[in-house]
Amino acid sequence: MTDFNGKRVLLIIGGGIAAYKVLELIRRLKERGAGVRVILTQAGQQFITPLSVGALTHERVFTDLFDLDDEREIGHIRLSRQADLIVVAPATADTIAKMASGLCNDLASTVLMASDKPVLIAPAMNPKMWDHPATRRNVKQLRADGVALIGPEEGEMAEEGEAGIGRMAEPATILAAIEERLAALDGNQAGQFLKGRRAIVTSGPTHEPIDPVRYLANRSSGKQGHAIAAALAAAGAEVTLISGPVTLAAPDGVTTLAVETAEEMLKQVEAALPADIAVMTAAVADWRVTEAATTKIKKTGKAPPALKLTRNPDILAALAAHSNRPELVIGFAAETNNLLKNAQAKLAAKGCDWIVANDVSATSGVAGGVLGGDANRVHLLTAAGSDAWPEMSKAEVASRLVQRIAEYFGDDRPRRRDEAEAHPS
Numbered sequence: 001m002t003d004f005n006g007k008r009v010l011l012i013i014g015g016g017i018a019a020y021k022v023l024e025l026i027r028r029l030k031e032r033g034a035g036v037r038v039i040l041t042q043a044g045q046q047f048i049t050p051l052s053v054g055a056l057t058h059e060r061v062f063t064d065l066f067d068l069d070d071e072r073e074i075g076h077i078r079l080s081r082q083a084d085l086i087v088v089a090p091a092t093a094d095t096i097a098k099m100a101s102g103l104c105n106d107l108a109s110t111v112l113m114a115s116d117k118p119v120l121i122a123p124a125m126n127p128k129m130w131d132h133p134a135t136r137r138n139v140k141q142l143r144a145d146g147v148a149l150i151g152p153e154e155g156e157m158a159e160e161g162e163a164g165i166g167r168m169a170e171p172a173t174i175l176a177a178i179e180e181r182l183a184a185l186d187g188n189q190a191g192q193f194l195k196g197r198r199a200i201v202t203s204g205p206t207h208e209p210i211d212p213v214r215y216l217a218n219r220s221s222g223k224q225g226h227a228i229a230a231a232l233a234a235a236g237a238e239v240t241l242i243s244g245p246v247t248l249a250a251p252d253g254v255t256t257l258a259v260e261t262a263e264e265m266l267k268q269v270e271a272a273l274p275a276d277i278a279v280m281t282a283a284v285a286d287w288r289v290t291e292a293a294t295t296k297i298k299k300t301g302k303a304p305p306a307l308k309l310t311r312n313p314d315i316l317a318a319l320a321a322h323s324n325r326p327e328l329v330i331g332f333a334a335e336t337n338n339l340l341k342n343a344q345a346k347l348a349a350k351g352c353d354w355i356v357a358n359d360v361s362a363t364s365g366v367a368g369g370v371l372g373g374d375a376n377r378v379h380l381l382t383a384a385g386s387d388a389w390p391e392m393s394k395a396e397v398a399s400r401l402v403q404r405i406a407e408y409f410g411d412d413r414p415r416r417r418d419e420a421e422a423h424p425s
């Protein structure tokens with residue numbers, strides 16, 4: 001855990017039952033040396049008092065847009081700018097709706113509109129509210145606007161007999177998300193826990209030519225793989241991203257190589273070795289057309305052309321069995337049914353260390369769908385068992401995965417083989 005010395009967090013506390021948990025978050029932020037300033041919404045004051053918040057922050061608590069004293073002393077514009085990060089917790093359905101539509105009719109929403117700072121929200125609400133089409137629309141909009149989400153998680157609600165997705169992430173989880181965001185903001189050396197490590201990431205679909213104008217492909221957008229490459233780079237790793245055809249910008253600070261086919265992808269993955277970490281996120285086509293036509297296939301004759309298919313190389317299995325195998329090989333399993341069973345079988349069959357399993361079916365329940373969408377809900381399978389992560393943005397899946405990778409390596413594990421040989425200690 002790093003120290004937040006000198007970092008300033010503006011915390012907006014909304015009117016939800018989970019507001020009481022935020023007192024613990026404030027305590028932990030203060031313990032770690034962060035400056036914490038709080039805006040408590042009118043509804044928030046029904047759940048916790050400015051007195052208890054102020055006692056923890058040792059600062060005045062802001063509650064009212066039209067408080068002239070505050071406007072003279074600090075003002076809502078300065079309040080929004082004098083922070084490194086704005087955190088909204090609990091983020092109520094109401095505040096999320098205001099943020100998504102640009103309403104600013106109280107201090108919290110006005111500060112959020114006037115701000116040019118990164119925003120992290122921790123939604124908390126009844127599962128029916130979270131599932132409501134309006135909330136789904138609003139959350140999708142916020143993600144598109146670059147707002148980061150942590151949670152909500154699945155579990156029992158405060159209301160008797162109610163359970164589902166809607167619980168606010170625990171204070172420790174929010175604290176970790178704050179830490180990641182702050183570290184990513186200034187390239188904080190303390191956040192560079194993968195400095196000196198090399199990583200290979202694959203992303204996107206592959207295109208397998210049928211003829212010069214047609215190809216076999218899949219719906220992968222590359223958003224998850226690109227987010228992982230970006231998060232590894234933000235954590236200090238030297239990253240080579242090998243991507244199939246996507247419409248995404250190459251992430252900053254990452255060496256990005258564009259390929260089309262599975263065979264090209266395998267070649268580039270092998271050429272990028274040695275590495276410590278491999279995250280094989282690409283949705284590689286299982287088959288290719290055995291002999292792609294060299295000229296466009298014409299509609300002559302009555303019968304459509306028969307396409308003969310050949311198995312493509314299995315990049316994940318090939319890498320896991322490679323003589324220069326990265327220490328940590330992570331595969332992705334995109335399944336439409338029997339998610340955990342199929343992912344478990346993949347983990348056993350491929351020889352990789354971890355599998356990130358995601359349900360890519362139309363019934364996954366993830367807002368916007370997993371393939372092509374901005375959110376994901378995954379299980380992380382390791383030798384120790386499987387962890388179910390709540391629905392979160394693909395960027396958050398990426399940071400959480402990178403955090404797990406960093407925990408796996410720790411500081412005392414040897415660097416990749418070639419470096420250890422070059423610098424024997």
Ligand SMILES: Cc1cc2nc3c(=O)[nH]c(=O)nc-3n(C[C@H](O)[C@H](O)[C@H](O)COP(=O)(O)O)c2cc1C
Pocket residue numbers: 013014015016017018041042043044090091092093094095124125126129
């Ligand atoms: C007992 C009680 C608990 C509530 N809990 C939540 C909640 O967890 N999440 C939520 O979105 N709204 C909750 N609400 C409704 C909000 O307080 C209400 O929408 C309010 O306008 C939110 O204002 P704010 O977004 O400015 O804080 C609750 C209301 C009551 C009376």
